[in-house]
Amino acid sequence: MKRGLTDGDGSGRPTADRVLVTGATGTVGEPLVRELSDGDASVRLATRSPDDARERFGEGPEYVEFDLAHPETWGATLADVDRLFLLYPPGSAVSDVTEFADAADRVGVEHVAFLSILGAEKFPVLPHRRIETHIAGTDLAHTFLRASWFAQNLSEIHRREIVERDEIFVPAGDGVLSFTDARDVAAVAATVLTEPGHRDRAYDLTGPAALDFEEVAEIFSEVLDRPIEYADPSRLTFARQMYRRRFSPGFVAFMVAEYSVVRLGRSGRTTDDVEALLGRPPRTVREFVEDYTDEFRA
Numbered sequence: 001m002k003r004g005l006t007d008g009d010g011s012g013r014p015t016a017d018r019v020l021v022t023g024a025t026g027t028v029g030e031p032l033v034r035e036l037s038d039g040d041a042s043v044r045l046a047t048r049s050p051d052d053a054r055e056r057f058g059e060g061p062e063y064v065e066f067d068l069a070h071p072e073t074w075g076a077t078l079a080d081v082d083r084l085f086l087l088y089p090p091g092s093a094v095s096d097v098t099e100f101a102d103a104a105d106r107v108g109v110e111h112v113a114f115l116s117i118l119g120a121e122k123f124p125v126l127p128h129r130r131i132e133t134h135i136a137g138t139d140l141a142h143t144f145l146r147a148s149w150f151a152q153n154l155s156e157i158h159r160r161e162i163v164e165r166d167e168i169f170v171p172a173g174d175g176v177l178s179f180t181d182a183r184d185v186a187a188v189a190a191t192v193l194t195e196p197g198h199r200d201r202a203y204d205l206t207g208p209a210a211l212d213f214e215e216v217a218e219i220f221s222e223v224l225d226r227p228i229e230y231a232d233p234s235r236l237t238f239a240r241q242m243y244r245r246r247f248s249p250g251f252v253a254f255m256v257a258e259y260s261v262v263r264l265g266r267s268g269r270t271t272d273d274v275e276a277l278l279g280r281p282p283r284t285v286r287e288f289v290e291d292y293t294d295e296f297r298a
């Protein structure tokens, strides 16, 4: 049977599943929507701004106005959905996500793929882990996608310092990270939502290697053909700079905590899960910089 097709009406005739993508305009959601749209699944794209999303994605997907903080939007969002890609939007209430998962369960959604964080299972108080535990207690089949640090943080959060000052400005010391490419996370999400065999599983999604930021700066310098330095500021200097750039205090605190873990050498674990699921190796940081070169030009 083709990807995204099931014998949904019991007639023996394949029918397309409807996959609801939350966070569809985000770093993972956008490539996920594109990936699913290339298959046979019917894609419903959930966003607070459907008109903007329609401009980006065109007429292929179905659009629905969805806000986790507004339960009155949930009914139309979940109607006739078979599978769900769910994320915890930074800054949202954990209870909004868990109550939305309960609503999905009540209306008969079969399977949820939840975007989580590598190592979440070791931190019971982490929002992502609290959501995982809650989902595991529902009747939804689930797949937890525990991803390491996205290479795309370099083009989204840290792009400005790379472009304006030729600097990678993160307080990570000489800690290493098993950078994963968000496009690979999206490809894995599409796989687990459209192919059998991934129910009630957790996958640890990383890139192929653990690199420190000196090595990352060298890759940037080679690919962009200009010297890029690793600044390694103190955590205080980093936090001040991020506040000046108007990131919220909560997000700055989260970043400082994340980089503190990196400094401690706890973020370098690599796994084979991406390759096992996709049948090809995960993208490297070099491939990421090559593909995003235009983003890093002044």
Ligand SMILES: NC(=O)c1ccc[n+]([C@@H]2O[C@H](COP(=O)([O-])OP(=O)(O)OC[C@H]3O[C@@H](n4cnc5c(N)ncnc54)[C@H](OP(=O)(O)O)[C@@H]3O)[C@@H](O)[C@H]2O)c1
Pocket: 022, 023, 024, 025, 026, 027, 028, 029, 046, 047, 048, 049, 066, 067, 068, 069, 087, 088, 089, 090, 092, 115, 116, 117, 118, 147, 148, 149, 150, 151, 153
């Ligand atoms: N960055 C990393 O290195 C990394 C690594 C592992 C896991 N994660 C996890 O990945 C998740 C974020 O995924 P992402 O980076 O793909 O997203 P993102 O780029 O941060 O975008 C956030 C998405 O959430 C949606 N959103 C925000 N507030 C919402 C609300 N109130 N109701 C409904 N939707 C809302 C936005 O949609 P609209 O604006 O269109 O409504 C947007 O599509 C987080 O849980 C993060 O912890 C991140």
